[in-house]
Amino acid sequence: MTEPQKTQSKEAADKARRGRNVALALGLVAFVILVFVVTIVRLGGNIVDRPL
Amino acid sequence: MMSKPAAIETAEAAPASWRDYLQLMKPRVMSLVVFTALTGVVAARAHLHPVLMAVAVLCIAVGAGASGALNMWFDADIDAKMRRTRARPVPAGKVAGAEAASLGVVLSLLSVMLMGMALNWLAAGLLAFTILFYAVVYTMWLKRWTVQNIVIGGLAGALPPAIGWAAATGEAPLNAWLMVLIIFLWTPPHFWALSLYTKQDYAKAGVPMLPVVKGAKNTRLQILIYSLILIPVCVAPAFTGLGGLLYLVVSVLGGLVFLTLAGRLFASRAGDEADDRTGENGDLLYAVRAGSKDARNLFAFSILYLFLLFAAMLVEAAAGLSPMHWVIKLS
Known part of the structure; x- marks a missing residue:
């Protein structure tokens, strides 16, 4: 493999890794938000109505 | 294993x-x-x-x-x-x-x-x-x-x-399992229709699909038998409170088309050894396509039929339409 080819394939690998990392981060954030929303939906009404 | x-x-x-x-x-x-x-x-x-x-x-x-x-x-x-x-x-x-x-x-x-x-x-x-x-x-x-x-x-x-x-x-409840039964009985004719025209691939990979092991004729017969069992089961939800009038119409009309296509496939040469050849003979090639076409038709329609059945159930339930008055209570 020539030097420009190596650089090109490294760039492609870096770009693909960046894309995977962004997708993973978005997935994790979405999961956290989902768990939060589910908690609010399941518990929200009960918390508001609880005896003080 | x-x-x-x-x-x-x-x-x-x-x-x-x-x-x-x-x-x-x-x-x-x-x-x-x-x-x-x-x-x-x-x-x-x-x-x-x-x-x-x-x-x-x-x-x-x-x-x-x-x-x-x-x-x-x-x-x-x-x-x-x-x-x-x-x-x-x-x-x-x-x-x-x-x-x-x-x-x-x-x-x-x-x-x-x-x-x-x-x-x-x-x-x-x-x-x-x-x-x-x-x-x-x-x-x-x-x-x-x-x-x-x-x-x-x-x-x-x-x-x-x-x-x-x-x-x-x-x-x-039983109505939920009736939906499961529909997909369960739909799967064999759906996949066997596909495997009739992709059987060389399965044979090469060593997967014992029905046409590879028992032959195309037996596969076409089993597709027809499963179709004959499948269609009454697909119509059943109209009588158990799961589907209404729309569902009844869709399941009966679609079922008739399904059975017609399964009958045509049974009478065809889809998946036969002659169909596998890719010789220079133009007539033979035409026969290949004609045979595969019946298998492809059933495969494509089976997807549409299942989609229409579930779409009818979904629409009726979402719109709050009442089930038919002759319902046999399952749920």
Whole structure:
């Protein structure tokens, strides 16, 4: 493999890794938000109505 | 039977993008699962919060995707030999087998746990059973061992409506299992029609599909027999409170078309040895296409028929239309 080819394939690998990392981060954030929303939906009404 | 063939572990090709990981989850299969699961949730006619409804469908979709990833890990050697599947991420060398397996395990655990915590543990248990059944019983055992592979293994693809119903209500009555039975009986004629015109691929990969083991004639006969059993079962929901007038019309008219196509396929030469030849004889080639056409027609219509059945159930339940007055109470 020539030097420009190596650089090109490294760039492609870096770009693909960046894309995977962004997708993973978005997935994790979405999961956290989902768990939060589910908690609010399941518990929200009960918390508001609880005896003080 | 459970021995793992030499896996393809190379990840030397082009670097994997996030799309390759999405591909591992078989998005097209997921879309059908989402649709049937959503129908199960809605057909239960329970007062479920829309967010929880969406979470239930999401969990079932992710669970289906997880079992798809496990299947792609284990079947990489078979996939590499078949034209239809050789471009999948693992056999193409884009994703290492171990990574596909890890993705499958992690997503299985996440989907089952979230289903249990957000909805109920009956739905979570059914989801876990479905994933295990597809990944272990079908993929690792039945697929390479028996000609009945897709008949028994079809249960995994049939369960999503029952999981959806269980998620919505906490129980799974007979009407939910009637939806499961429809998909279960629909699977053999659907897949055998496909395998009639892709049987060389299955033979090359050593998968004992019906046309490879018993021959095309026997396959065409079994497709017809399964179709004759399937159609009355598809009409049954109109009499059990699951479907209304729209469902009755769709299931009867679609069923007649289904039976006509299955009859035509039975009378055709689809999958016969002569059909496999790609000689120079123009007439022979025409016969090949004519035979395959009947198998392709049934395969394509089977997808449309299942979609229309579940769409009719979904529309009627979402619109709050009453079931027919002659209902036999099942739920």
